[in-house]
Amino acid sequence: MKKEPNKMPLGNLLRNALGALMVFFLLSAVYSWLVGGTSNVPEISLSELSADITKGLVAKVTVNGEVVAIDYVEAGKVAQTKKETGTALSQTLLNLGVPKDKLDKVNINIEEQSGTGYWLLGLAPFLLPILFIAFFIWYLTRQMRGAGMQALSFGQSKARLTAPDDQKQKITFKDVAGVKEAKEELLEIVDFLKSPKRFLEIGARIPKGVLLMGPPGSGKTILSRAVAGEAGVPFFSISGSEFVEMFVGVGASRVRDLFQMAKKSAPAIIFIDEIDAVGRVRGGGLGGGNDEREQTLNQILVEMDGFEPNEKLIIMAATNRPDVLDPALLRPGRFDRRVVLDLPDRNDREEILKIHSRKKPFAEDVNLRVVAERTPGFSGADLYSLMNEGAILAARENRKKVSQFDLIRSIEKVMLGPERKSHLLSKKEKEITAYHEAGHALAASVLPFADPVHKISIISRGRAAGYTLKLPIEDRKLQSRREFLDDIAVSLAGYSAEKMIFGDLTTGPSNDLQVATGLARDMVAKYGMSEKLGPMAFEGQLGRPMFGYGFEGGVDYSERFGAVIDDEVARILSEAEKKAEEILTKHRPTLNAIATRLIETETIEREAFEKLLVANGITPKQKQDIEHQV
Ligand code: ADP
Ligand code: MG
Ligand code: ZN
Numbered sequence: 001m002k003k004e005p006n007k008m009p010l011g012n013l014l015r016n017a018l019g020a021l022m023v024f025f026l027l028s029a030v031y032s033w034l035v036g037g038t039s040n041v042p043e044i045s046l047s048e049l050s051a052d053i054t055k056g057l058v059a060k061v062t063v064n065g066e067v068v069a070i071d072y073v074e075a076g077k078v079a080q081t082k083k084e085t086g087t088a089l090s091q092t093l094l095n096l097g098v099p100k101d102k103l104d105k106v107n108i109n110i111e112e113q114s115g116t117g118y119w120l121l122g123l124a125p126f127l128l129p130i131l132f133i134a135f136f137i138w139y140l141t142r143q144m145r146g147a148g149m150q151a152l153s154f155g156q157s158k159a160r161l162t163a164p165d166d167q168k169q170k171i172t173f174k175d176v177a178g179v180k181e182a183k184e185e186l187l188e189i190v191d192f193l194k195s196p197k198r199f200l201e202i203g204a205r206i207p208k209g210v211l212l213m214g215p216p217g218s219g220k221t222i223l224s225r226a227v228a229g230e231a232g233v234p235f236f237s238i239s240g241s242e243f244v245e246m247f248v249g250v251g252a253s254r255v256r257d258l259f260q261m262a263k264k265s266a267p268a269i270i271f272i273d274e275i276d277a278v279g280r281v282r283g284g285g286l287g288g289g290n291d292e293r294e295q296t297l298n299q300i301l302v303e304m305d306g307f308e309p310n311e312k313l314i315i316m317a318a319t320n321r322p323d324v325l326d327p328a329l330l331r332p333g334r335f336d337r338r339v340v341l342d343l344p345d346r347n348d349r350e351e352i353l354k355i356h357s358r359k360k361p362f363a364e365d366v367n368l369r370v371v372a373e374r375t376p377g378f379s380g381a382d383l384y385s386l387m388n389e390g391a392i393l394a395a396r397e398n399r400k401k402v403s404q405f406d407l408i409r410s411i412e413k414v415m416l417g418p419e420r421k422s423h424l425l426s427k428k429e430k431e432i433t434a435y436h437e438a439g440h441a442l443a444a445s446v447l448p449f450a451d452p453v454h455k456i457s458i459i460s461r462g463r464a465a466g467y468t469l470k471l472p473i474e475d476r477k478l479q480s481r482r483e484f485l486d487d488i489a490v491s492l493a494g495y496s497a498e499k500m501i502f503g504d505l506t507t508g509p510s511n512d513l514q515v516a517t518g519l520a521r522d523m524v525a526k527y528g529m530s531e532k533l534g535p536m537a538f539e540g541q542l543g544r545p546m547f548g549y550g551f552e553g554g555v556d557y558s559e560r561f562g563a564v565i566d567d568e569v570a571r572i573l574s575e576a577e578k579k580a581e582e583i584l585t586k587h588r589p590t591l592n593a594i595a596t597r598l599i600e601t602e603t604i605e606r607e608a609f610e611k612l613l614v615a616n617g618i619t620p621k622q623k624q625d626i627e628h629q630v
Contacts, residue, residue, distance in 0.1 A: 020139050027132055044070070044079045050096040053106055060107040063089050159238040159258050159270075162228065172229040176222055177355050178348025178380070182339045186210070186227050189314055193231035193267045196312045207337040208304055211275075211330070212318040214341030217381025220318035223341065224271045227316065234268045236261065240277030243296045251278065251296030259303040259313075267312035272300075275317040279325045297326060304334050343379055346372050352380050356387040363403040371407050374454070376472050378414070386410045412469065416461040425458070425465065430599055432498060433458045433466040436508055438594035439497025439584055440468040440490055445613055445620065446583050449486040452621040456594070457603040465508055466598075481529045484519055485576065491516040492573070493580040497591065500584055520572040521565075530568040538565060590616040 044052075049070060052058050060071040068089060070079045083089050093103055162169050173183055192199050192206045199206055212220040228235035236258060243251035262268045272278075278296045307313055317335060319325065329335050344352055349372035357368065375383065389410035394402045413419070425433060437456050444450040451470040458466035470490070495509040528535040538557045557565075584591055593616055597604055604612070610620040 017140070020136055023139075024132060024136065027128070041069075041078055041080045044081050046081055046083065046092065047096055049079075049081050050093050050098045053093065053098050053102055056102060056105065058106050060109065061089070062109040062111060064111040159236040159261070162225065162235040162237070164228070164232040164234060170229045171222060171225045173226050175355060176219055176226050177351030178344040179219055179223060179341050182212070182223060182341050185337070185339050186223070190227055190230045193227075193233050193269070193312065193314065196267055206314075208307075208313075208333065209315045209317065209329075209335035210337045210339060211322070211325075211335040212316065212339050212341060213322040214320065215343060215379060216320050217379030218341040218343055219380045220320075220341055221273055222380075224269070224316045224318060228269045228271075231267070231269075234262075234265045235271060236268060237271040237273060239273045240275045240279065243278050251292055252299035255296060255299040255303055259307070262313055263307065263311055268314075270313065270315045272315070272317040274319060275329075276319045276321040276324055279317075279319070279329050281324060281326045297329075301328055301334065343377065344383075346376070349375055349378060349383060352383045353387065356384050357402075360387065360391050361401045363401040365404045366402065366407065367404060368407075370404070371411065374408070374411055374471060382414050386414045389413050412455075412461070415469075416464065416467055419459050419461050425460070429465070430458060431595070432502060432506055432508065434595040434598040435497045435501045435591070436494040437466045437468050438591050438598060439493040439495075439580070440470075440512075441594055441609065442587055442591050443490045443493035443580055443583050444468065444470050445618060446587065447486040447489060447579075449480070449483045450490045451487075452606075453609055454606050455603065456598060456609065458598050459602055464511070481523065481527075484523050484527075484529065485572070485579075488516045488519050488572065488576040489579045489583075491519070492577050493584065496577060496580040496584055500581065501591075516573060516576065517569065520569045520576075523572065524565050524568045530572075532568055533561070533564060536561075587616070587618065590618060 049058070049061075049068070052070075052072070057072055057074070058070055059073045062069040062071075063083065066082050066085060068081045068083050070081065072078065084092060090103060090108060094100065164170075176183070189207070189210060196206075212224060214220055225235060225237075238254075238258060243254050258270060262270045278293055278300070280293070280297075304315060315335070322338075330338075350368050353368045353371055371386070375386070378386070386407065387410075390402050390406040393406040393409060394400075437458060441453045441456045444453050451472045453468060454471045455469040456466075457469075461467060491512045492509075494512050495505070498505055498509065523529040524533060525538040528537060538561065590613070593612060594604070594609075597608075597612060613620050
């Protein structure tokens with residue numbers, strides 16, 4: 001239940017170690033000062049002392065162990081000496097020839113030495129280093145704990161609790177836009193948590209586990225918080241990776257702890273984020289040394305079996321890799337309720353933008369609908385960061401309101417990374433980039449199934465020297481074979497343009513080639529779009545839904561098929577290249593015109609680009625007005 005500080009970077013750790021060393025030096029200085037004694041008092045020999053006493057100069061002598069402090073009659077004058085061990089000072093002085101009557105005049109004080117102070121002083125040389133080492137170790141472990149050692153608190157669950165009456169952190173369904181089906185399904189859970197009696201009395205079995213699946217940033221985490229907020233129950237959240245740490249057995253005991261805690265405050269929700277970190281298929285041997293993870297997973301299974309519906313506990317979990325989860329987790333009685341979150345469509349995007357614009361003052365020209373239209377494929381998280389970037393842009397330019405232009409610029413920033421205006425291209429590079437991008441743009445405009453061009457630019461952004469922004473006319477759930485083929489040709493058109501115009505190639509198209517090859521491979525191996533192989537899936541089979549990642553693990557087809565797949569991919573790519581080359585050759589004057597304009601102005605927006613096409617006798621893609629499709 002502790003809120004631990006976040007992991008500490010190494011630099012911090014070093015700084016702390018340095019701090020500890022400083023303390024060490026300070027302590028040793030104090031120690032040597034204590035032991036080394038009072039160095040500013042002049043030291044005299046015993047015979048000098050006896051001479052001084054004989055002369056009647058000494059008023060008082062204080063004996064403390066071996067140290068003899070001397071106060072002279074003369075005000076303020078002091079000195080010290082050492083006496084022999086085992087003999088009385090007066091005896092020594094008499095032996096040194098001090099007359100008895102002179103000695104009697106001196107006030108001799110013997111200080112008691114059996115006090116703790118004396119013992120401590122005697123033990124100090126041994127004790128202080130030990131104390132110091134202990135302190136040093138304590139200090140370091142305290143620091144290390146933040147860095148993931150948890151040496152002193154393993155076992156304890158690290159779940160964070162959001163209490164139902166915590167208004168600041170409270171999130172409800174109102175804060176989550178879109179994902180309508182998911183909300184509807186979760187409403188049942190909310191109802192149960194609100195009034196469990198009603199359900200239990202009628203003998204209804206409420207699911208124990210709900211698994212939210214969807215691509216990153218689609219709102220899984222925020223939606224599960226909203227369920228707790230709607231139901232007004234405590235929300236225990238922990239991330240899958242937090243179970244697994246350095247020590248074996250920690251994960252399992254954390255799970256036990258977490259369930260115990262949650263049961264005490266039932267009705268409640270336990271939320272395990274990114275459950276794939278612990279819930280991967282067991283015995284797969286991926287990554288090696290999985291014992292700890294498997295034990296943790298086993299413990300989760302045991303705990304989920306070990307509580308009854310009347311305990312009013314709901315386990316929610318989220319993942320974007322449902323394909324790698326252990327089937328045992330998905331068995332009835334565990335995470336048998338599955339809720340899929342999709343990326344938002346245009347209306348949802350507008351709603352999400354509205355939610356995130358709540359506290360942002362907008363200029364009159366802001367039209368969130370247009371922003372939503374221009375952001376197909378954006379996740380909720382992308383839209384959130386778009387809004388944020390827009391506000392940052394406005395603030396940096398000292399404006400009080402966010403304008404539409406800020407938001408539009410932010411779309412590209414979120415999509416492609418920040419502009420790098422300082423990254424200046426040489427004249428030659430600029431030319432090559434211009435032809436490369438013109439190649440993409442031209443192919444995208446001529447090929448019937450490619451997405452229309454929204455913008456072309458040769459200002460470098462992120463890692464790309466230039467970019468051609470194509471946006472689908474509408475959100476796509478399905479992609480057809482013809483669209484795949486045209487997309488591949490568009491990807492290769494940059495490469496073809498460089499080859500055609502300059503008779504040479506640069507490293508520029510490397511990403512394009514990856515994209516094209518990936519698309520061709522997916523066509524053949526995933527979607528049965530190759531005539532030679534027919535309807536056969538070699539990757540990402542049923543029951544292994546894909547969410548934007550490649551298939552992990554080994555291949556499960558024979559070498560014979562492997563060779564055919566490679567042949568088919570190569571064939572698709574070379575046909576696409578031929579197609580791109582044909583287009584560029586046929587429309588060479590248009591290619592030149594686009595490239596020349598790019599070199600002049602660096603960016604071409606959609607309208608200007610379409611005018612350029614028309615001037616060269618190409619009809620732009622029918623400008624479908626999205627408003628009419630609603
Ligand atoms: P996930 O867990 O699916 O990766 P999150 O729930 O962490 O995604 O979402 C990240 C952020 O994106 C949220 O904090 C929220 O601000 C925003 N967001 C995502 N989806 C939505 C949505 N449907 N409605 C409103 N905001 C959303
Ligand atoms: Mg999340
Ligand atoms: Zn390119």
